[in-house]
Amino acid sequence: DLPLALIAGPCQIESEAHARMMAGRLAGIAEAAGVPLIFKSSFDKANRTSADAPRGVGMEEGLAILARIKRDFGLPVTTDVHLPGQCAAAAEAVDLLQIPAFLCRQTDLLIAAGATGKPVNIKKGQFLAPADMTHAAAKVAAGGGEAVVLTERGTFFGYHALVADMTGLEVMRASGHPVVMDATHAVQSPGGASGRSGGNRRMAPVLARAAVAVGVAAVFLETHDDPDRAPSDGPNMLPLSWLPDLLAELVALDRVAKARRTGF
Amino acid sequence: DLPLALIAGPCQIESEAHARMMAGRLAGIAEAAGVPLIFKSSFDKANRTSADAPRGVGMEEGLAILARIKRDFGLPVTTDVHLPGQCAAAAEAVDLLQIPAFLCRQTDLLIAAGATGKPVNIKKGQFLAPADMTHAAAKVAAGGGEAVVLTERGTFFGYHALVADMTGLEVMRASGHPVVMDATHAVQSPGGASGRSGGNRRMAPVLARAAVAVGVAAVFLETHDDPDRAPSDGPNMLPLSWLPDLLAELVALDRVAKARRTGF
Amino acid sequence: DLPLALIAGPCQIESEAHARMMAGRLAGIAEAAGVPLIFKSSFDKANRTSADAPRGVGMEEGLAILARIKRDFGLPVTTDVHLPGQCAAAAEAVDLLQIPAFLCRQTDLLIAAGATGKPVNIKKGQFLAPADMTHAAAKVAAGGGEAVVLTERGTFFGYHALVADMTGLEVMRASGHPVVMDATHAVQSPGGASGRSGGNRRMAPVLARAAVAVGVAAVFLETHDDPDRAPSDGPNMLPLSWLPDLLAELVALDRVAKARRTGF
């Protein structure tokens, strides 16, 4: 079991300047905490609740920004892909391809991601049981992919609510793939009468702590310098200022969790 | 309120001969019951549980088959699309474009479907509340689409189970769009340890009756001459032999439901 | 299959005068619709959200009122019991003992109810699967009870919400016991930050229609002359004025549903 890693960044690439500022500050915070960082940001929010919502800078510009962040900050980077045709280009720019939860059963997308040879992080669909993620991982392998990461981001719990099932982390870990807890999307309140997704960011540290104690390879946290003004996922993103203390807590929990030798 | 219509056909186009046989027999059964029929079959099962599962004949051949069925049997036809780039071609062949439930928030797909000018049937994602479907419909309108149909196909109810919420039909009807009950997918048991989706076809008539009594524009039923040998969705498809009696029941219930003048 | 019956009344016995007024008006409405009526009202609301909420007239007075309504209006009556020690007294006054959903696994209560020899209507707990109600019925039989009725009143669907599973009606019917749809409690919104249960009475007719089309022995509806001033369950009770039209609809649907001869 390797020590805890962090996948973090602002939900979407708002501008190169903003993404670089976030990458730099995150890199410093992660370094201070002794946690390996993968910088994440999206070039396109392809499934916003409403068609009017801001979608981001687009693939070409977004990937170029990520590639420059990777080069200049020496950080591994990741982003999400939505169509099979995006995988090859994304794989040239990033170190880890991310499959959105809604798309975790789209066979062509998983095969195309696998065919790039890059590691693929598949978010568990809200509508899938943890054990069924082995089939999604097998689709990546069918495309030629060798490394798969599985991410829990909450499962459907009645309308407008999610619940994160800690036993699902253990079930997915039994598949042999590294397991990640997406603590900020799991506190979303999907949909909602007002035409956007809500959320409760104060519960994200709760889920991060619980998941680290269960034993995960990484925690995924979307974060922003000013979440309430972010163009997407503001209610569930963490203020960047929370991260130093939160990471310190998570590292301490991770050491205890990974030190155990017991298997029941 | 128009009388009840039927959207039906085998889950996937297995061959032109099979699809034509099914279309012919369904046309006869629907005519006998006095129910307008839209023939549905898929050219690609793009989100099977497992990458090994049969996916169908492909888009080009599938659309050609549907176009010939439309021409030869005089039936309106429908099929599902998975990528924005498929919409224009599909719209040339079919009368109604269907958006899969997992994809009901993919903005580009909904806009592309709307841009064809054809009516678009959006299946409600298992992860969405009924009222939130207005945003999906608005994305079709943003693309230029004028007619939207909304379909209930069950909502997530713990792992490996769905539940169909009859009050959701009423909530979606309030949006002004015609509402359809997909009675055969709503009895699926998604995923499952064995790497395929299960289901209980005997419960599909239960959901169809309930939905018709609530008041729906159409019922969606996948059906097969030999469901247990079908390449996909066998456990939940109805044997074609059930349809005459079931349709007669549904027509009788529909007459009573549509005759009421009360509004509470 | 006998024609549809109705179990109805105000949630709690507010006073003898009010209960008699409701019984008389309901008797007239049911007679006009040709539907057998069982009058229901509670002498004690033993599990209100808050300790401050009005609980009713108490057992002794409540049972006496129900006995007089039975005698004077010639109506069968029913009420709910909460403790084993209440069953014998209640059975002397009423024709059908009702077990609350929260208490549907309390062995002693079910045995005591069965021991009275009166029919027992067990509401399915929100936390139980439909098929598991056979065990609750067996407990009544273990006490000596011969007749059991099973009632669906919604199952838990995330916090603060219920969903009524129409396939559950069919599953419970397979047990051989008559099945009832409680259409007004199934539209409750349990708990809630404000310390009382909410609800949406406009959805109760939706559930009643759906259940009757599936095929049930009776529909259970709580009703009030002025629900918004009722001491309990106001948000989900139906105004008495809705019942004539709703019953006429349900009778028409029931005739169609019970006329079918098909079994799939």
Add this chain to the structure above:
Amino acid sequence: DLPLALIAGPCQIESEAHARMMAGRLAGIAEAAGVPLIFKSSFDKANRTSADAPRGVGMEEGLAILARIKRDFGLPVTTDVHLPGQCAAAAEAVDLLQIPAFLCRQTDLLIAAGATGKPVNIKKGQFLAPADMTHAAAKVAAGGGEAVVLTERGTFFGYHALVADMTGLEVMRASGHPVVMDATHAVQSPGGASGRSGGNRRMAPVLARAAVAVGVAAVFLETHDDPDRAPSDGPNMLPLSWLPDLLAELVALDRVAKARRTGF
């Protein structure tokens, strides 16, 4: 925040000899781990799935056994009560009265428990949202009770499954009452076609770790020297032999969790 405590014991009192053996061994294990122990065992399983299932030794004998364990081992003890009339007697024997989850809204039971003056541990009903437990606590206070403990034991997640919501622990903690995680009941599979509750004890340590990392006052674990032969709750009880290692892990996690000074 006090250090973690443990509420543990066999599901039911099988015999005085067995209960004493378990109490002694648990006392030793807890002492070795430096964890305060409250010994729990039930005198009556009042809501078994089936009427045929063993229910235990009864109240009189059970309370006497618990009183002798308290006296001889110097352990605080707890047990669950099912009827208002049991509270006074139970309060003479035990240090903490436990209210079963199904009964957490029974007003009279909560008031009677509060009236004893003993602390009352209310298990959150599977059908209740965490924030709604303040109303249950208020009922105990209405009876005169001064100390309330709230226990999470899983919430309904589709038929035959529970999920433990880690954010619910945080919500209940905000009420000011100590919060307990019942890690063994939360891994039950309620009901089931075979007429008994199943469960997966291997997931109980997962939930215990997660909850301790979130920050709880105590963990509740049912345990047995030979769970597969236990008369109740065997599938979810932990073998006593697991406890030393598990407690050591939990104590280490608790120290980290309670040491944090951050509040987000």
